[in-house]
Amino acid sequence: MIVAASLVLIVLFSVGFHLFSPWWWTPIASNWGYIDTTLVITFWITGAVFVAVVLFMAWCVFRYRHKPGRVAHYEPESRKLEIWLTALTALGVAAMLAPGLVVWKRFITVPDDATEIEVVAQQWYWSYRLPGADGRLGSSGTEWIDFDNPLGINPHDRFGADDVVIDSGDLHLPLGQPVRVNLRSVDVLHDFYVPEFRAKMDMVPGMVTYFWFTPTRTGEFEVLCAELCGVGHGVMRGYVSIDEPEDFDSWLGEQVTFAGLPAGGAVRVAETAEESDP
Template sequence: MPVAVAIAMLVIGSVAFHLFSPWWRTPIASNWGSIDSALDVTLWICAAAFVGLNLFLAWALVKYRHRPEYRGLGYKAHYEPENPSLEKRLTLWTAIGIAGMLAPGLAAWGKYVSVPKDATVIEAVGQQWQWSFRYPGPDGVLGAAGVKFITPDNGLGLDPLDPYGRDDLVVEGGDLHLAVGKPVKIVLRSKDVLHDFYVPEFRAKMDMVPGIVTYFWLTPIRTGTFDILCAELCGTGHHAMRGKVVVDTPRAFAAWQAQQTSFNQILAEAPPAAMSILILKANACSTPTSWSIR
């Protein structure tokens, strides 16, 4: 009996905690309401299973508890090694529950990886323990990049011989700025270990795998400043790997973008010796880089 009471109290406490907890989702700031819907469906299905199964367990402990004989009435357990009917019902309801949780997520994922044709491409680069970003210049195209091109003067590893990359805007260790209402494809790469780009208000996240370019897209729906978190344990400084994403009005975004430094300016300001090393590396690279965005 005490165990049954403890299980019932656990159910009541868990439900009360979720209903009255001050820790809940942050207000959404992107177009991914479908991800919230998928989370809600999963929560309600799991909650129904949790409450139902635990209350059934408490009821079974009370109903079938050990009791001594009373006035000739015995309480003998019934041994039933198989019950095909019960097993079929359990399999059916389990399948329905799993399908109910998977379907909204699959629908959201299909949209998550289907980038609109008018989306602007922006690159986010993770390294221990900071974020850097790259924007296309007037040509609207990000240039190629590769690990062989990384030098102290070329931290993101842009190919100096690629004409598409000369007008790219480089923001190392700064904030990510986006224009409200404009779809953007964020391509992701890592310079060292596994990272994960995550903005809770956007409901969007994706792993950054060394040597592989990953991506997702979103449309910011309100202006503001939000935290960028690394959602993958990436070393001793993981807790401090934070950044800011600033969602501006289109006019403010254009004004900010006009103040940024292009890769062409970085090359022009680099010492001649460093520039020579960079060009030599570029000429020595005879195979296409896996970091090419195009």
């Protein structure tokens, strides 16, 4: 009786803690409410299975408790039970996977009007690159990374001259504008994560990964690294500010472009040569 009652109490405490816990996710600030929906579906399915299994165990403990003279029935297998359990398990797994596949399709399908930006991670801070007046990011690569060019922007690519460079600073984005976030790492694995955006992706050295989102409310949101990246992992933080469009334009006009950095000299020389070439 004590064991059976303890199992029932575990179920009641677990369900109550889930419903009244103060540790719910932060209020959403992007278009990815779909991700919250898939989490809720997963909670309902796994929670129902948890409650059913633990209550069944409690019933078994109570129903088949020891009594003098009772002999256990030996039944090594049951084909009917195996079929039912397999079918129910398959149905539950499919119910959890299907919404995720739909959301993943949306997650990797970037709108045509999305603005492209770049996030560069290294131990243990974030840097950013935004397109300038031409609305296009220049190419980049690890071979061009040095003290004067921390993001590895191609100094021979004229499209990179007006790129806005935020080296170890905070990122600003305009409200309501879809954004494609290209992700690069220059050393080890990192993961760019803003809890309020519900969107995150690993950053793998030698690869460019991406995700997209649309900011839906203004404010300042903390950036976290969600991949263990060394002894400074816990302090690898920053902020993303979502501004009204006019405030964003004002902030953007105050930032330094790649052409204004020492490494941007090659771009200026190339542009001057093109202008003087008849």
